[in-house]
Amino acid sequence: MPNQLLPGYKIRLGSSLDRALLVKFMQRSYQDIFPQADFSHLAQTVEQYFSSKTPLWWVEEAEGAEEAEEAEGEKKILSPSSPSSPVACLWVGNAIDQVTGTRHAHIFLLYVLPEYRRRGIGTALMKYVENWANQRGDRQLGLQVFQSNQPALNLYHQLGYQTQSLWMVKSLSTEK
Numbered sequence: 001m002p003n004q005l006l007p008g009y010k011i012r013l014g015s016s017l018d019r020a021l022l023v024k025f026m027q028r029s030y031q032d033i034f035p036q037a038d039f040s041h042l043a044q045t046v047e048q049y050f051s052s053k054t055p056l057w058w059v060e061e062a063e064g065a066e067e068a069e070e071a072e073g074e075k076k077i078l079s080p081s082s083p084s085s086p087v088a089c090l091w092v093g094n095a096i097d098q099v100t101g102t103r104h105a106h107i108f109l110l111y112v113l114p115e116y117r118r119r120g121i122g123t124a125l126m127k128y129v130e131n132w133a134n135q136r137g138d139r140q141l142g143l144q145v146f147q148s149n150q151p152a153l154n155l156y157h158q159l160g161y162q163t164q165s166l167w168m169v170k171s172l173s174t175e176k
Contacts, residue, residue: 005059006124009087014056022046022056022109025089029111033146049093049108057128059088059112059121088112090125092132095142105133107143110152117151126159 005011014022023046027039050056088111095106107129112121133141144167145152 004062005128006120008062009059009121009124010062011057011059011125011128014058014089016050016052018056018058019046019050021058021086022050022089022091025086025111026109028113029109032114033149050091054091054093054108055132056092057090057125058086059090059125060086087116088121088125090129092129097140102139104138104140104142105129105136107141110143122155123159126155 003010003012023043026042026046030037030039030042089109090107091109093106093108094103096103110122110125112125130141142164143156143161145156147153
């Protein structure tokens with residue numbers, strides 16, 4: 001699959017050495033939605049599910065993208081960070097369709113740093129993973145999204161994703 005994700009950005013496959021960075025990105029993703037919560041437990045999720053069978057991709061700025069460019073007479077800085085620092089990630093696992101019994105790709109995490117949003121990175125990552133899943137023979141791609149995460153819901157709806165089921169929870173009191 002191509003190394004360039006979209007103009008100015010490249011994608012690279014992660015490795016087992018990226019566990020700590022994956023945890024950090026997961027924590028940032030959840031803290032965006034629930035800023036007061038502690039997400040230190042996500043390290044256990046990564047420990048349990050991250051493997052060679054659950055690929056992780058990182059998005060970085062391509063060489064030269066961090067340099068300033070002239071835009072209508074104004075100097076515009078494209079990036080405040082170093083080109084080797086990831087600006088987004090995509091972590092994918094496997095799921096079994098409970099109706100058909102077939103295996104399919106399931107997105108565990110799609111996260112773009114806030115300062116890099118609305119640049120097409122999320123859309124490009126979704127198209128990238130759709131292509132990857134197609135190449136390995138998957139007939140569908142699944143994901144879970146919080147109902148309160150309207151920007152993500154908008155993206156997924158624009159890309160043709162539909163609600164198949166609802167995950168429902170009920171808080172139980174410990175008092176009797």
